[in-house]
Amino acid sequence: MTEAVDVVPRVTHLAIDCDDLDGMARFWGALLGMKVTERDEVWLELERLGEGGPVLSFQRVPEGKQVKNRLHLDLTVPDLDAAGVHARALGARPVSALMGSDPEAPFQVWQDPEGNEFCFVTGG
CATH class of the missing domain: 3.10.180.10 (2,3-Dihydroxybiphenyl 1,2-Dioxygenase, domain 1)
Incomplete structure (x- = not known):
């Protein structure tokens, strides 16, 4: 018999699809009082949402928003x-x-x- 492994995932990022990484960083950073911690051409991260919380992230995608967020x-x-x-x-x-x-x-x-x-x- 195999030993049980802890498979409960931990939320590390809340990622929001977007077109303009810098625009989202300006908006969400100013709204929440958070700074950018990482950025490349398609991915941007703000600070953690509270101590030990997930990182608020933005991912550049080619398509625009179509419907209400789920x-x-x-x-x-x-x-x-x-x-x-x-x-x-x-x-x-x-x-x-x-x-x-x-x-x-x-x-x-x-x-x-x-x-x-x-x-x-x-x-x-």
Whole structure:
């Protein structure tokens, strides 16, 4: 009988497909207060998402975004209005009204400059 091997994977990167690596680095770096740690012609990495967390990465791909993301980032903020003003100044745009079943903890869907969705959430 063979010995059991730990096969539970660990998330090391959250990769977002894009066209403009530098544009995504500017947007996401400024939005999240993160610096570029690695870059080549097709791959760019920002700092880890929290201590021991995965690296936020961007991969240049030839095709543009076609449909809604199946995976997105939820970004917890203390003030949706202030976060929205900051994100809009960086090139993002809201794509929903405030939503949520709890009026004390609304959220809003946004898109980065290349159309990738993310949410600003409160409470969390």
